[in-house]
Amino acid sequence: MSPTDELTAPPDGAATGPVRIGLDRSWWQRHGVSTTVWLVRVVLVAAFLVFWEVSADRWIDITFISRPSDIAVRLGEWGADGTLWTNSWITIQEIVYGFGLGAAAGAIAGFVLASLKFVYRVLDPFMMALYSIPKVALAPLFIVWFGIGMHMKVLLAAATVFFLVFLNTAAGVREVDRGLVDAVRLMGGGRWEVARKVVLPASMTGVLTGLKVAIPYALIGAVIGELVASNRGLGYLINDAASQFDTAGVFATLVVLSVIAGVLNVLVGLIGKRVNRWKPIDG
Known part of the structure; x- marks a missing residue:
């Protein structure tokens, strides 16, 4: 069962067992957290690479880094x-x-x-x-x-x-x-x-x-x-x-x-x- 499903009791006379009802959630509600995590990762990597590029041969000898x-x-x-x-x-x-x-x-x-x-x-x-x-x-x-x-x-x-x-x-x-x-x-x-x-x-x-x-x-x-x-x-x-x-x-x-x-x-x-x-x- 996926996290977008919930269980409800079956109606009278119906077969026993869980019934899946899809929750109406937006794309951002389903993927917002993971998207934010990946955006932060990309920003951190980009910032590190820019700092590395700028600092190389300016503050640190390029021979080493x-x-x-x-x-x-x-x-x-x-x-x-x-x-x-x-x-x-x-x-x-x-x-x-x-x-x-x-x-x-x-x-x-x-x-x-x-x-x-x-x-x-x-x-x-x-x-x-x-x-x-x-x-x-x-x-x-x-x-x-x-x-x-x-x-x-x-x-x-x-x-x-x-x-x-x-x-x-x-x-x-x-x-x-x-x-x-x-x-x-x-x-x-x-x-x-x-x-x-x-x-x-x-x-x-x-x-x-x-x-x-x-x-x-x-x-x-x-x-x-x-x-x-x-x-x-x-x-x-x-x-x-x-x-x-x-x-x-x-x-x-x-x-x-x-x-x-x-x-x-x-x-x-x-x-x-x-x-x-x-x-x-x-x-």
């Missing part, structure tokens, strides 16, 4: 000669594959292990110890194991994502309302019904939180791998631009990474809306 116009020019040059698309596609593949692999493994492991209380208590300190290892320190080891190809970057991104999704999923499973679990068991539900109808839906908030938090870390894992050893990808572009003191090139690459992260966030948000349709609507 470049300027938005130079960054746009660099993006245009890289887009025209194919440098941007070729290297972006390589990094996007590493991010998507690493994110998907790490998120799937983390969600499954978190759900299964957190459902087994004794096993989770035994393994919890080991998982936290592995999570505490700086992932950049794993890059040289992964190079030894998997070489400098795409597999190394994918697995490094997956290792970075895994623990974040695992910990949030496990927290979601462990915070499930025990009253709901007991109610299903009193109605004759077995372990599978409890897991499928109570634990899994209730823990999706933790899973989605882990996915959102893990998105930038998937980028970090892939780019770190490219920075350490690669001749392709956005991490390589950052290295190459920095070695030539091309600040505009570095910022241009960061802009592309930000766009990729934004797109992934939107996709995860859409998945979250679909998965959480069973929850009451706020407000």
Whole structure:
């Protein structure tokens, strides 16, 4: 049921069940808040870019911060000669594959292990110890194991994502309302019904939180791998631009990474809306 609908009692003799009546609301009443939020965001970004453009080489040395116009020019040059698309596609593949692999493994492991209380208590300190290892320190080891190809970057991104999704999923499973679990068991539900109808839906908030938090870390894992050893990808572009003191090139690459992260966030948000349709609507 959408927020524009309300429930009314059926007339006498009619079939029981809720009746949907569309509320007559204007476009602004339905979309005014989100439109205002986006307008404020656009104004803030525009004001920041104008201030950056004006202050560059006037108050701050342009060697260190470049300027938005130079960054746009660099993006245009890289887009025209194919440098941007070729290297972006390589990094996007590493991010998507690493994110998907790490998120799937983390969600499954978190759900299964957190459902087994004794096993989770035994393994919890080991998982936290592995999570505490700086992932950049794993890059040289992964190079030894998997070489400098795409597999190394994918697995490094997956290792970075895994623990974040695992910990949030496990927290979601462990915070499930025990009253709901007991109610299903009193109605004759077995372990599978409890897991499928109570634990899994209730823990999706933790899973989605882990996915959102893990998105930038998937980028970090892939780019770190490219920075350490690669001749392709956005991490390589950052290295190459920095070695030539091309600040505009570095910022241009960061802009592309930000766009990729934004797109992934939107996709995860859409998945979250679909998965959480069973929850009451706020407000």
